[in-house]
Amino acid sequence: xxxxxxxxxxxxxxxxxxxxxxxxxxxxxxxxxxxxxxxxxxxxxxxxxxxxxxxxxxxxxxxxxxxxxxxxxxxxxxxxxxxxxxxxxxxxxxxxxxxxxxxxxxxxxxxxxxxxxxxxxxxxxxxxxxxxxxxxxxxxxxxxxxxxxxxxxxxxxxxxxxxxxxxxxxxxxxxxxxxxxxxxxxxxxxxxxxxxxxxxxxxxxxxxxxxxxxxxxxxxxxxx
Amino acid sequence: xxxxxxxxxxxxxxxxxxxxxxxxxxxxxxxxxxxxxxxxxxxxxxxxxxxxxxxxxxxxxxxxxxxxxxxxxxxxxxxxxxxxxxxxxxxxxxxxxxxxxxx
Numbered sequence: 517x518x519x520x521x522x523x524x525x526x527x528x529x530x531x532x533x534x535x536x537x538x539x540x541x542x543x544x545x546x547x548x549x550x551x552x553x554x555x556x557x558x559x560x561x562x563x564x565x566x567x568x569x570x571x572x573x574x575x576x577x578x579x580x581x582x583x584x585x586x587x588x589x590x591x592x593x594x595x596x597x598x599x600x601x602x603x604x605x606x607x608x609x610x611x612x613x614x615x616x617x618x619x620x621x622x623x624x625x626x627x628x629x630x631x632x633x634x635x636x637x638x639x640x641x642x643x644x645x646x647x648x649x650x651x652x653x654x655x656x657x658x659x660x661x662x663x664x665x666x667x668x669x670x671x672x673x674x675x676x677x678x679x680x681x682x683x684x685x686x687x688x689x690x691x692x693x694x695x696x697x698x699x700x701x702x703x704x705x706x707x708x709x710x711x712x713x714x715x716x717x718x719x720x721x722x723x724x725x726x727x728x729x730x731x732x733x734x735x736x737x738x739x740x
Numbered sequence: 741x742x743x744x745x746x747x748x749x750x751x752x753x754x755x756x757x758x759x760x761x762x763x764x765x766x767x768x769x770x771x772x773x774x775x776x777x778x779x780x781x782x783x784x785x786x787x788x789x790x791x792x793x794x795x796x797x798x799x800x801x802x803x804x805x806x807x808x809x810x811x812x813x814x815x816x817x818x819x820x821x822x823x824x825x826x827x828x829x830x831x832x833x834x835x836x837x838x839x840x841x842x843x
Contacts, residue, residue, distance in 0.1 A: 604760050607743070620785070626759075653755055653759045663816070673834070
């Protein structure tokens with residue numbers, strides 16, 4: 517791991533310690549964010565899975581009845597029949613904030629186009645299978661919208677979890693150890709300097725005492 | 741108001757017209773891509789796309805669905821299992837291992 521280069525001064529040490537504290541706090545926060553995102557993500561995915569499986573079954577039968585209707589009906593008649601939808605869906609989109617990820621919330625309201633509750637076309641020129649398909653698809657539309665919301669939420673949360681995890685790991689395994697190493701290097705260097713200065717002082721004092729002793733001895737000899 | 745779009749070969753997705761969805765006919769991946777862009781411009785909040793086409797233009801879909809809207813979703817169908825595979829992939833990316841779809 518590449519260590520950061522720092523000047524071994526008290527100023528740098530103070531700065532580095534402050535950054536270490538911030539990094540630790542950020543790491544804790546991001547870790548909490550990741551855990552919460554993960555919890556929400558798993559809930560969403562579980563629901564999406566169940567819904568998708570149910571819709572696969574439901575729409576599978578729609579496709580087959582629609583295919584048989586299409587085989588029996590003139591394509592132009594078919595398009596004409598479906599031109600006027602049986603239900604008119606109203607889609608409202610809101611946004612929800614999950615741990616600073618904006619996910620869409622779809623509100624879907626299906627309104628029947630005709631009061632009689634029947635399809636929006638005449639039954640004379642179309643096959644019975646079409647009625648069935650249309651009925652089923654109208655019933656499934658709200659669920660389809662719900663599935664879209666869940667899957668979109670899952671995708672957005674997934675991206676955010678990936679990013680947050682990278683950040684947490686970068687802080688945990690790169691930034692924090694680097695700062696710790698920096699703090700350690702500086703404090704060791706400072707201690708070393710202090711010890712050096714102390715020894716130097718002791719040495720100087722020693723030399724001074726020795727010089728005084730020499731001086732006194734020389735004066736004594738001169739008197740004698 | 742937002743619209744709901746369905747992209748796919750006309751004979752497969754025409755039935756969604758009955759539910760009031762806007763149908764964009766696309767026979768090939770190239771057509772699907774232009775339909776996708778057109779639908780985005782036309783204020784579609786939700787876009788369903790058939791699994792066969794979605795598989796071909798996976799990267800473009802990922803790029804276009806980076807924002808909150810539109811939600812681009814694979815149409816559920818019985819055989820392909822592509823939508824489920826995508827969910828599974830998302831779980832693997834987020835968690836690191838598949839803990840929901842394992843059988």
